[in-house]
Amino acid sequence: MDQSVGGKPLVHVRNVSKHFGDGETRVDALRDVSLEVHPGEVVALLGPSGSGKTTFLNVIGCIVEPSTGWVSLDGEIVYDDGHWLRSDLRKLRLEKVGFIFQFHNLLPFLNSTDNVAVVLSLAGYDTAESKRRAIELLDYLEVGHRKDAMPANLSGGEAQRVAIARALANRPRIILADEPTAALDSQRAGIVMDLLRKVAVEQEAAILAVTHDEKIFDRFDRIFHLRDGRLDDQNT
Amino acid sequence: MNLAYRDIRHNLGRFLLTCFGLSLLLGVVLSMIGIYRGLVEDALTLVRTPVVDVWVVESGTRGPFAESSRIPGDTREAIARLQGVSAAGSVTYQSVETLYGAKKLRLYVAGYEPGRPGGPDRISTGRPIGRSHYEMVADKRTGLSLGSRVELGRDTFIVVGMTDDQVSSGGDPVIYITLKDSQQLQFELAPPAARREIARGTGPGDTDTINAVVARVSPNVSPESVAEAARRWKHLAAMSQAEQELILTRSVVERARKQIGLFTALLLIVSAVIIALILYTMTMDKLREIATLKLIGAPDRTIVGLILQQALAMGTIGFGFGALLITTIKDYFPRRVVLQPEDGLALAAAVILVCVLSSALGVRLALKVDPATALGS
Numbered sequence: 001m002d003q004s005v006g007g008k009p010l011v012h013v014r015n016v017s018k019h020f021g022d023g024e025t026r027v028d029a030l031r032d033v034s035l036e037v038h039p040g041e042v043v044a045l046l047g048p049s050g051s052g053k054t055t056f057l058n059v060i061g062c063i064v065e066p067s068t069g070w071v072s073l074d075g076e077i078v079y080d081d082g083h084w085l086r087s088d089l090r091k092l093r094l095e096k097v098g099f100i101f102q103f104h105n106l107l108p109f110l111n112s113t114d115n116v117a118v119v120l121s122l123a124g125y126d127t128a129e130s131k132r133r134a135i136e137l138l139d140y141l142e143v144g145h146r147k148d149a150m151p152a153n154l155s156g157g158e159a160q161r162v163a164i165a166r167a168l169a170n171r172p173r174i175i176l177a178d179e180p181t182a183a184l185d186s187q188r189a190g191i192v193m194d195l196l197r198k199v200a201v202e203q204e205a206a207i208l209a210v211t212h213d214e215k216i217f218d219r220f221d222r223i224f225h226l227r228d229g230r231l232d233d234q235n236t
Numbered sequence: 237m238n239l240a241y242r243d244i245r246h247n248l249g250r251f252l253l254t255c256f257g258l259s260l261l262l263g264v265v266l267s268m269i270g271i272y273r274g275l276v277e278d279a280l281t282l283v284r285t286p287v288v289d290v291w292v293v294e295s296g297t298r299g300p301f302a303e304s305s306r307i308p309g310d311t312r313e314a315i316a317r318l319q320g321v322s323a324a325g326s327v328t329y330q331s332v333e334t335l336y337g338a339k340k341l342r343l344y345v346a347g348y349e350p351g352r353p354g355g356p357d358r359i360s361t362g363r364p365i366g367r368s369h370y371e372m373v374a375d376k377r378t379g380l381s382l383g384s385r386v387e388l389g390r391d392t393f394i395v396v397g398m399t400d401d402q403v404s405s406g407g408d409p410v411i412y413i414t415l416k417d418s419q420q421l422q423f424e425l426a427p428p429a430a431r432r433e434i435a436r437g438t439g440p441g442d443t444d445t446i447n448a449v450v451a452r453v454s455p456n457v458s459p460e461s462v463a464e465a466a467r468r469w470k471h472l473a474a475m476s477q478a479e480q481e482l483i484l485t486r487s488v489v490e491r492a493r494k495q496i497g498l499f500t501a502l503l504l505i506v507s508a509v510i511i512a513l514i515l516y517t518m519t520m521d522k523l524r525e526i527a528t529l530k531l532i533g534a535p536d537r538t539i540v541g542l543i544l545q546q547a548l549a550m551g552t553i554g555f556g557f558g559a560l561l562i563t564t565i566k567d568y569f570p571r572r573v574v575l576q577p578e579d580g581l582a583l584a585a586a587v588i589l590v591c592v593l594s595s596a597l598g599v600r601l602a603l604k605v606d607p608a609t610a611l612g613s
Contacts, residue, residue: 054608063531063608094533105528105610109246114237121237122534130237150246166532
C-alpha cells in the first residue's frame with residue numbers, strides 16, 4: 001500500500017519483495033511491499049516476530065538486496081530491476097542513512113564524543129572539525145556533559161542519546177531505528193521519541209522505527225503493520 | 237581517528253598481557269637463534285684463538301677437534317723447518333673433570349708451548365704463563381679467579397691469568413697450561429699402571445706425544461702449499477685454517493646446529509599459529525563493533541587497518557619485549573648466547589611478515605561479517 005503525506009518522499013519503496021531460499025525451503029520475508037516516508041515524518045513499523053520488519057529495515061538501509069522491486073532514498077534511485085544502482089552501498093549509507101539500535105551499539109573503546117566523531121571522520125572531516133561537530137550534537141541532545149564518558153559508564157538513556165547523536169552526525173535525511181526505546185523505561189523512552197521528533201522537524205528528516213513499544217505509539221505520525229511480509233497501515 | 241590505538245588503549249591490560257605472552261615465545265625463538273650462533277661461535281673460538289694458518293695432525297684423521305690425533309712431539313721441529321713457515325707450536329687438547337672445593341668442574345685443557353703459537357690470544361686479567369710447570373690461564377666461565385688453586389691429575393695448578401669467552405665446542409670453559417704439564421696430564425700413566433708396565437719390562441712409556449702442530453706462514457706464502465709439503469710425511473695430515481673451521485662447523489657441531497635450526501623453525505611456525513589464533517580471537521571479540529562500523533559506512537580499508545595495525549603493534553611490542561628480555565638474561569644461560577643485530581632484524585622482519593599473514597584469518601572473518609548483525613539484538 002502506497003502512502004503519501006505530501007512533498008517528495010525521502011524513502012520511497014515500490015513493490016519490493018524479498019525471499020530467502022528456493023523450492024520447499026523458500027521463505028517470503030517481504031511480499032510486494034510499497035511505502036513512502038516524507039520529510040518530517042516519524043513512522044512506526046509494527047509486526048510480530050518473523051513478519052519481515054528487520055528485513056524491510058535492512059532493505060531500506062541497503063544491507064539486504066531485495067528480490068524484486070524499486071527503492072529510492074532521498075531522491076536517488078538505489079535499486080531497480082533486480083540490482084543495486086550503486087556499488088558503494090556503505091558510502092551511500094554514510095551519506096544518506098543514520099541507524100539507531102536497540103542496544104545503542106556504541107563502540108566500547110571510544111568515548112561519547114569519539115563515538116559520534118567517528119562517523120564524521122569516515123565522511124572525511126578532519127579530527128578537530130569532527131570533534132567540534134560531535135560536541136555540538138551531544139549538546140543538542142542534552143548529553144554534552146557526558147562527552148568524555150566511555151559507553152560502559154553511561155546510563156541507558158544517555159547511551160541512546162549518544163547513539164542518536166551518532167546517527168545524526170553526518171546530517172542524514174533518513175533515520176532507521178530498530179527498537180530505539182526497548183531498553184528504556186517509559187520516561188526515557190518518551191524523551192528519546194521527543195528527540196527524534198525534534199530531529200525530524202528541524203532537519204526535515206524521515207524517521208522509520210521498528211518497535212513493539214506500545215507506550216510510544218502515540219508519538220508516531222503513521223504506523224504500519226507487517227504481517228507475513230505484507231504491509232498495511234493505520235494512521236494514528 | 238586511529239581505531240586500533242583506541243581499542244588497544246581501552247583493553248590495555250589484556251593487550252599487554254597478550255604481548256607479554258607473545259614476547260616470551262619470541263624471546264625463546266631469539267634465544268634459540270642466539271644459542272645456535274653461540275654454538276658456532278664457541279666451536280670456532282678455540283680454533284681461531286692461536287691465530288694460525290695451518291694445522292698438522294695424525295694421518296688419516298681430521299683432528300684434533302673432530303677426531304683424536306696423536307703425533308710425535310718432535311713434529312713441530314720438522315714443520316717449523318718447512319719453507320714459508322714463520323712460527324710453529326705443539327698443542328694438546330683434552331677434557332678433564334676435577335673438583336674445585338665441593339664443586340665439580342669440567343674443563344677443556346689446552347696445552348701449548350709458551351712463546352709459540354697455540355696459546356690464548358688475549359689475557360683479560362693477570363699474566364700469561366711464565367713458569368714451566370703448574371701455572372694456568374683460565375677462562376672466566378670456569379668460575380675461578382686469579383690465585384685459585386686447582387688440582388689436575390696429580391698436580392696442583394695456580395691461576396695466573398684469565399681469558400674471556402674461551403670455550404670448547406661442547407661448551408666447557410678452556411684452561412691453558414704448558415705443553416709439558418698437559419702431556420703429563422694426558423699421557424703419563426697413573427702409578428699402578430706405570431708399575432705394571434715396568435713389571436712387563438716395557439717401561440712407563442713416552443709422554444712426548446702431541447695432538448697437533450699449528451703453524452703460521454709468512455706473508456705471500458700460501459697455507460695450502462705448506463699443508464701440501466707437510467702431507468709428504470706419510471704419518472701426517474695437514475689442513476688450512478679455513479678447512480679446520482669448516483670441519484668444526486660442518487662436522488663437530490653440525491647435528492646440534494641442525495637440531496637447533498629445526499627447533500627454531502618449529503618455534504617460528506608455532507609462533508605464527510599462536511599469533512594467527514590471537515588475532516582471530518581478538519577479531520571474534522569485536523564482531524559486533526565491526527558490524528556496527530560497516531553499518532555506519534566504514535569502508536573495508538578502515539576495518540582491515542584496525543586488525544592489521546593491532547597485529548603489527550602486537551608483533552612489534554612482543555618482539556621488543558622478547559628481545560629486551562633475552563638481552564637482559566642471556567648471560568645467565570649455561571652456554572653462550574650470541575645475539576647479532578642482523579639476526580634480530582631478520583626475526584623482526586619475520587615476525588612482521590607472520591603478523592601480516594596471520595592477520596589474514598582475522599581480516600577474512602571481519603570482511604565476512606554481515607552489517608545486519610548489528611541490528612535487532
